[in-house]
Amino acid sequence: MSAEASSVVDPHAAGHDDHGHDEHEHEHPKFLAHHFDTPVQQFESAKLGMWTFLVQELLFFSGLFVAYGVFRSWYPEAFSGASHELNKVMGAGNTIVLLFSSWTAAMAVRATQLGQKKMTSMFLLVTIACAFIFLGVKYFEYGAKFNEGLLPGKYFGHAYDVSSIFPASLGFHTNLEPSEHLPAHASSYFSLYFMMTGVHALHIIVGIGVLIWIWRRNERGEFSKEFFTPVDIAALYWHLVDLVWIYLFPLLYLID
Amino acid sequence: MAHDTAAHHDAHDGHHHDDGAVHAHVSSARFYVGIFLGLIALTLLTVGVSYVHLGPANLAVAVVIASIKATLVVMFFMHLKYDSKFNAVIFISGLLFIGVFFAYTLNDTDHRGQVDDEQGTQVLPSTGAAAPGGYTPPVHHEAAKHEGATSEKGAEKPGVEGEKGGAAETVGKPATGEGHH
Numbered sequence: 001m002s003a004e005a006s007s008v009v010d011p012h013a014a015g016h017d018d019h020g021h022d023e024h025e026h027e028h029p030k031f032l033a034h035h036f037d038t039p040v041q042q043f044e045s046a047k048l049g050m051w052t053f054l055v056q057e058l059l060f061f062s063g064l065f066v067a068y069g070v071f072r073s074w075y076p077e078a079f080s081g082a083s084h085e086l087n088k089v090m091g092a093g094n095t096i097v098l099l100f101s102s103w104t105a106a107m108a109v110r111a112t113q114l115g116q117k118k119m120t121s122m123f124l125l126v127t128i129a130c131a132f133i134f135l136g137v138k139y140f141e142y143g144a145k146f147n148e149g150l151l152p153g154k155y156f157g158h159a160y161d162v163s164s165i166f167p168a169s170l171g172f173h174t175n176l177e178p179s180e181h182l183p184a185h186a187s188s189y190f191s192l193y194f195m196m197t198g199v200h201a202l203h204i205i206v207g208i209g210v211l212i213w214i215w216r217r218n219e220r221g222e223f224s225k226e227f228f229t230p231v232d233i234a235a236l237y238w239h240l241v242d243l244v245w246i247y248l249f250p251l252l253y254l255i256d
Numbered sequence: 257m258a259h260d261t262a263a264h265h266d267a268h269d270g271h272h273h274d275d276g277a278v279h280a281h282v283s284s285a286r287f288y289v290g291i292f293l294g295l296i297a298l299t300l301l302t303v304g305v306s307y308v309h310l311g312p313a314n315l316a317v318a319v320v321i322a323s324i325k326a327t328l329v330v331m332f333f334m335h336l337k338y339d340s341k342f343n344a345v346i347f348i349s350g351l352l353f354i355g356v357f358f359a360y361t362l363n364d365t366d367h368r369g370q371v372d373d374e375q376g377t378q379v380l381p382s383t384g385a386a387a388p389g390g391y392t393p394p395v396h397h398e399a400a401k402h403e404g405a406t407s408e409k410g411a412e413k414p415g416v417e418g419e420k421g422g423a424a425e426t427v428g429k430p431a432t433g434e435g436h437h
Contacts, residue, residue, distance in 0.1 A: 059350060256309060
């Protein structure tokens with residue numbers, strides 16, 4: 001106990017000495033939190049924490065995927081029929097946008113590992129731009145579904161005037177006699193479609209916030225060859241968002 | 257001092273953790289481009305395959321292609337291949353639990369409402385009424401519409417095999433005689 005206490009007191013005794021702990025032969029870098037011995041220990045801890053969080057995210061999404069499995073297994077014709085209402089070209093385009101943004105995120109990490117600050121910023125901004133493109137495409141996809149009454153659960157097939165949100169001037173044409181040709185239980189498919197893509201889009205929005213924050217910190221010069229953990233961690237989150245979409249795209253858009 | 261340390265790192269790149277600094281594996285830009293192009297190729301492949309009618313195999317093919325893409329992203333974009341092995345253990349055990357989640361749930365939901373002739377599990381022996389926990393299996397398009405009026409209340413009760421017909425009828429008087437011993 002007393003030894004522990006004295007080691008806590010020590011830095012104070014050293015006054016305003018930035019180098020801190022004397023027992024280390026190396027200087028204590030500014031980015032190294034006082035409760036870590038070495039930068040690599042700090043890095044590994046951050047990565048461990050992030051992977052644990054990512055697995056939690058996967059388990060969270062798996063609830064939706066299991067629900068998808070249950071309902072698809074019960075109503076295969078409904079899923080097949082309803083999925084044809086989706087626009088494969090928009091879905092595939094968005095997949096490519098997201099894969100590209102995953103590549104730029106990986107390149108941003110690489111740039112910061114090499115200490116290339118400008119390149120890091122550039123790749124982060126491209127990643128953010130891709131995220132906005134993805135959401136823009138989703139807006140048009142959702143708009144088309146709303147105008148056709150292809151809505152979740154009990155709202156399925158109901159006429160809603162959403163022309164203020166999805167105006168005809170943007171190419172939305174309202175077709176309010178939908179779903180007659182769709183198989184029974186198609187509403188279950190659209191419940192899952194909106195829930196899965198909606199929660200995914202929420203992750204995209206959070207990701208945009210995280211990436212902007214990391215971009216600003218990079219602009220302030222907080223990262224270096226020696227300390228790039230936040231860029232790495234943020235990119236891991238972004239890759240997870242991509243990972244979920246890799247499964248959502250074929251399962252929702254490409255049913256037989 | 258800083259320059260000295262950097263030089264020291266470069267000279268001993270093989271010896272990780274010696275100096276407590278982070279030595280991340282840095283892949284080449286060309287390598288990352290290759291992975292990206294691979295992902296695009298697999299995306300085009302999965303779209304292409306979706307136009308070929310393979311029956312139930314379509315789902316399997318789509319999931320396999322998606323899993324190859326996911327593996328590329330996790331191993332290389334997310335650096336799990338070069339990462340601490342413990343992170344890989346965490347990730348893979350997460351996948352195992354997702355497998356458990358799927359297997360147990362689908363094993364339940366895919367087999368509800370099935371009549372076990374020997375045990376009569378679809379029928380409540382005390383009342384002769386349908387046992388709870390079943391569901392009405394999907395029936396063909398026309399039959400579904402016909403059934404539509406009653407299905408709101410009937411959904412909670414176990415139905416019968418669609419082709420045997422008349423779910424509403426059988427719910428009322430189940431399995432004539434056989435339920436009473």
